Amino acid sequence: MTTKKSLPAAAPGHGDKFQNNGKASQSPDPPVTGKSMYMAAGSGIPEIKTILSGFVIPHFLDLKVLVVKAVGSIFAVSTGMCLGKEGPFVHISTCVAYLVGVQFPKYKENGRKLRELLSAGCSSGLSVAFGAPIGGVLFSYEEISTYFPRKVLWHAFVCSLFAAITLKALNPTGTGKLVLFETNYGTSYRAIHYVVFVILGIAGGLFGGIFCKANFLWSKTFRKYNIIKNNPVFEVFLVVFVTALLQYPNPLTREPGDIIIKNLLVDCRGASSESWVCEKEGSIPERMGYIGWLVHGTLVKLILTIITFGCKVPSGIIIPALDGGAFFGRLLGQFIPGISPGIFAMVGAASFLAGVSRMTISLAVIMFELTGELEYIVPDMIGIMVAKWVADALEEEGVYDLAQTVLGHPFLDAEHSMALVQAEQYLVEELIPPEQTMKEITVEVPSMGRVSRKMLSEKLSQLRRRGLMDAGLVLVQDGMLQGYIAEGELEFGLEEVGKQFEENALVRLLGASEVQEFDLSMFVDRTPLTVCAKAPMEYAVEMFGRLGLRHLCVVEERTGRLVGVIIKKRLVVWLESLKQHH
Numbered sequence: 001m002t003t004k005k006s007l008p009a010a011a012p013g014h015g016d017k018f019q020n021n022g023k024a025s026q027s028p029d030p031p032v033t034g035k036s037m038y039m040a041a042g043s044g045i046p047e048i049k050t051i052l053s054g055f056v057i058p059h060f061l062d063l064k065v066l067v068v069k070a071v072g073s074i075f076a077v078s079t080g081m082c083l084g085k086e087g088p089f090v091h092i093s094t095c096v097a098y099l100v101g102v103q104f105p106k107y108k109e110n111g112r113k114l115r116e117l118l119s120a121g122c123s124s125g126l127s128v129a130f131g132a133p134i135g136g137v138l139f140s141y142e143e144i145s146t147y148f149p150r151k152v153l154w155h156a157f158v159c160s161l162f163a164a165i166t167l168k169a170l171n172p173t174g175t176g177k178l179v180l181f182e183t184n185y186g187t188s189y190r191a192i193h194y195v196v197f198v199i200l201g202i203a204g205g206l207f208g209g210i211f212c213k214a215n216f217l218w219s220k221t222f223r224k225y226n227i228i229k230n231n232p233v234f235e236v237f238l239v240v241f242v243t244a245l246l247q248y249p250n251p252l253t254r255e256p257g258d259i260i261i262k263n264l265l266v267d268c269r270g271a272s273s274e275s276w277v278c279e280k281e282g283s284i285p286e287r288m289g290y291i292g293w294l295v296h297g298t299l300v301k302l303i304l305t306i307i308t309f310g311c312k313v314p315s316g317i318i319i320p321a322l323d324g325g326a327f328f329g330r331l332l333g334q335f336i337p338g339i340s341p342g343i344f345a346m347v348g349a350a351s352f353l354a355g356v357s358r359m360t361i362s363l364a365v366i367m368f369e370l371t372g373e374l375e376y377i378v379p380d381m382i383g384i385m386v387a388k389w390v391a392d393a394l395e396e397e398g399v400y401d402l403a404q405t406v407l408g409h410p411f412l413d414a415e416h417s418m419a420l421v422q423a424e425q426y427l428v429e430e431l432i433p434p435e436q437t438m439k440e441i442t443v444e445v446p447s448m449g450r451v452s453r454k455m456l457s458e459k460l461s462q463l464r465r466r467g468l469m470d471a472g473l474v475l476v477q478d479g480m481l482q483g484y485i486a487e488g489e490l491e492f493g494l495e496e497v498g499k500q501f502e503e504n505a506l507v508r509l510l511g512a513s514e515v516q517e518f519d520l521s522m523f524v525d526r527t528p529l530t531v532c533a534k535a536p537m538e539y540a541v542e543m544f545g546r547l548g549l550r551h552l553c554v555v556e557e558r559t560g561r562l563v564g565v566i567i568k569k570r571l572v573v574w575l576e577s578l579k580q581h582h
Contacts, residue, residue, distance in 0.1 A: 001233065001312075003039035003068050005059055037407070038232065040068040041312040043087025045144065046403040048094050048122055050411055052115050053146045054548040054568055056488070057409070061098035061118075069095070073314040077256060081243050082304040084257055084319025090125035090144075091314075093163070097121020112147075112548055119145040120155035124163035126366075129318075131178035133164040135366035142362045143400070146412075147548045179372040180258065185267050185340045189379060196336060200348045201383040203328055205390020207302060208321075208355020212395040212402055214306045219406045223310070232312035239308050246300045251276060252327075253297050257319035260297075264326040264345045265371065281334070281341070294331040298324060309399070310406065317356060317399055325352025343379070346371060351383035355391040358398035360384055412568060417541050417575050424578075426537035428554055431574055432564035440466075441565060445475050445482060449510035449521075456507055457494060463487045471567050472551060475509055475524065479561040481553055482510060482526070489523035530555050533563055541575075544568050 039060050047057055059065065073088040101107035101117045108114070119140055127136030137156045141148045168178055175182075189197075222228060228235045247253040253260065268278035280290035301324035309317050329348020333341025350367045354360065367380045391398075397405075404411045433441075440462045445451060456473075463471050464487075472486040485493075508519045510526075530553045531540055543549055554564040 001038070003041075003059075003065050005037055005039055038312050039065045040072055040314060041232075042310065042314070042403070042407075043316045043400075044069070044091025044094070044314075045087050045316075046400050046407060046409060048091065048118070049144050049146075049400060050404060050409040052119060052144060052548075053411055054111075054115075054544070054550050055409070055411075061095045063095070063099060066092055066095035066099070069314050076313040076315055079240055079243070080247060080254070080256055081240060081313075081315070082257070082301060082308045082320040082323070083313070083315030083317075084129075085316060086126055086129035086318045087316030088314040089129040089316075090122045093125030093128070094118050094122045097159075111550075115147065115548060116149075116152045116155065119148060119152050120159045123156040123160045127160040127163045128167050129316075130366055130370055131164065131167060131180050132366045132369035133160040133178075135362055135369050136160040136163070138362035138365055139359070143357065143359055146545065179370065181262050181265050181371050183265055183267060183342060183346070183371045183373055185343055185373065185376075186269070187339055188375060189339065189343065193336075193339065193379070194382065196332065196344060197347050197379045197382040198386050200325075200329055200332065200344060200351045201354075201386025202390055204325055204348065204351025204353075204355040204383060204387035205392075205394070206355070207324060207328075207352050208358075208387060208391035208398075209394025211302065211306055211321075211356055212391070212397065212399055215309055215399065216402050216406060218306055219310050222307075235311050236313055239304075239311055242307070243304055246304060250293050250296050250300065252293050253300060257323050260323050261319070261326050261349065264323075264330045265342045265349075267340045267342045269340065277330075287334075291331065291334055294327055294334070298327040298331060301327060310403065318353060321353040321356045322349040325349035328352070343376060346373070346376060347379045347383040350380045351387040354384040354387040356399050358388055358391065360388060412541070412544055412572050412575070417545075418538050420575065420578055421537040421541055427533070428531050428535045428537055428540050428566070429533040429564075430537065431540070431566045431570060432533065432554055433566075433570070438564065441471065441473050442562075443473050443475050443509070445477050445509055447477065450506040450508050453494065453505045453507050456490065460487070460490055460494060463490075472565075474528075474553060474562060474565055476562055479559075481528065481530065481555065481560075481562040483524040484528040484551060484553065484565075485509070485520070485524045486550070490520070493520040493523050528553050532557050540566060540571065544571060 037057075039062075044060075047060055051057055051060065069088050069092055073085055073092075076083060076088075077085050097118050097120065098114070101114050106113060107117055122144055123136040123140035125136070126139045127133045130136075137153065137160050140156050141153065145152070164178060168176075173180065223235070252263065255263065263275070263277055266275055266277055268275065268281055280286050301320060305317070305320040305324065308320070309315060325348035326345040327348075329345035329351075330341050332348070333339070333344035336344070346367065350363060354363055357363070359366075363384055364377060364381050368374055368377050395402075401411070432438075440459065443451060443456070443459065459473055463473075472484055473490060474481065475483040475485065508521055509524055510521060528551065529543065529547075529549060531543065533554050534557045540552055543552060550568050552566045553562060554566060555561060556563045
């Protein structure tokens with residue numbers, strides 16, 4: 001509650017409007033209403049993906065959010081709710097990377113370099129959460145980052161390594177080892193067991209697809225009721241109450257999520273007789289009751305994870321998904337003789353998480369680092385592969401992508417968008433803004449390079465009314481593009497740098513300044529990237545996706561005169577309208 005902020009709305013439906021054919025209407029932008037956001041709630045991964053793709057979420061990586069997230073995670077995990085600590089750990093580590101990075105001009109003044117630093121920082125979060133340094137690097141590459149060149153891979157490697165070294169030195173588990181759920185099953189699997197691994201993959205895909213659809217529907221219906229929407233603490237109370245009622249009767253679900261996994265992965269031939277799981281599996285009279293608890297645990301984890309993910313506490317999805325898969329895998333293992341049920345619990349855990357998150361390579365490595373069982377990497381890969389195929393057939397988007405949609409965060413999925421625009425052969429000119437919008441964002445700069453501060457202040461007010469935080473102004477001389485100044489830099493320049501200047505003071509935007517002039521030329525991008533209006537739309541999508549651009553100027557064919565500006569948020573809204581139309 002202490003990290004609640006009001007932000008301009010970013011969901012499709014605001015800003016420039018589009019007709020059913022995807023073309024922009026010629027009506028000016030209406031004023032937009034803001035939305036409230038709890039910065040420390042949820043996993044933080046959807047927001048970090050949004051930031052790393054080039055958008056701005058103010059205050060999301062502040063020190064206050066870091067502290068609240070850290071304290072809140074301790075209490076949230078301790079309740080025994082169906083949530084994990086890995087998402088908050090990724091958010092916390094990214095906050096640390098941001099707070100350190102902005103202390104150095106190299107990163108503070110260069111958004112691309114800062115995002116590279118954040119990509120490296122978030123890898124250390126998963127490295128610490130699971131004691132999986134390699135998995136953390138691959139998770140950042142596969143699941144979170146949209147721009148991940150080789151040097152960022154190296155930075156993430158070093159960051160994740162030192163996070164693991166620190167974790168081992170602190171030894172929070174008391175084992176002295178990085179491996180959280182160390183197992184030694186001894187017996188190997190046979191060819192016949194491949195069928196079981198495929199069945200676990202199918203079950204994991206079904207779980208993931210059902211979860212994604214049900215959680216999306218739950219967020220769009222139950223959380224829209226005013227009593228829930230306006231009282232998030234009441235929702236958390238209800239979830240904790242239901243969790244206690246459903247989980248406490250089952251001896252297997254009373255423990256925190258990571259302890260549940262550890263108990264379900266146990267190999268009874270090498271375990272002590274004190275293990276409750278091994279006692280029940282070795283007792284024929286109590287076997288049916290034990291199987292009933294496994295069925296109960298599987299269903300309860302599915303139901304509670306659906307209603308818990310998205311409530312206003314720091315929470316992750318990885319541990320609950322692993323729990324549900326381990327329950328189902330252990331249950332299936334009861335009917336397969338001659339091999340430890342813990343093996344199927346391990347493959348089931350990987351399959352269920354793959355179905356929910358659609359992770360592949362990084363998840364296979366994380367499972368190896370979690371258990372230390374290199375021999376079972378192939379079964380894990382089979383379960384992950386099948387689960388992803390099945391889940392993709394049921395629901396195209398994974399849980400983090402759907403969470404971005406629910407929260408209204410803009411995100412450009414360049415890979416899927418490319419196929420859409422290539423099929424229809426759209427041109428860049430489709431996204432040229434309406435004439436009224438272009439008048440509002442264009443500054444005609446005289447040859448002397450000076451404009452009045454009053455005019456810039458009016459332009460800034462117009463940008464604020466449009467509610468697009470990452471918009472800006474284009475500087476033009478005789479129709480030719482001269483530069484671009486982003487809204488954030490313009491606001492800082494007018495309100496901080498120009499404090500001592502009067503409203504009618506002249507502002508130099510182009511060239512070097514003189515002593516008596518108010519100089520903002522340092523904030524102007526003199527070489528903004530451009531694209532021809534007649535170029536295929538896929539060019540614009542690829543430039544935004546691969547280069548992490550926030551804006552792209554559109555010039556007329558042959559003459560080179562400026563005809564429009566595309567901001568990333570506008571492109572995302574347009575692509576969403578195309579998807580809905582198709």
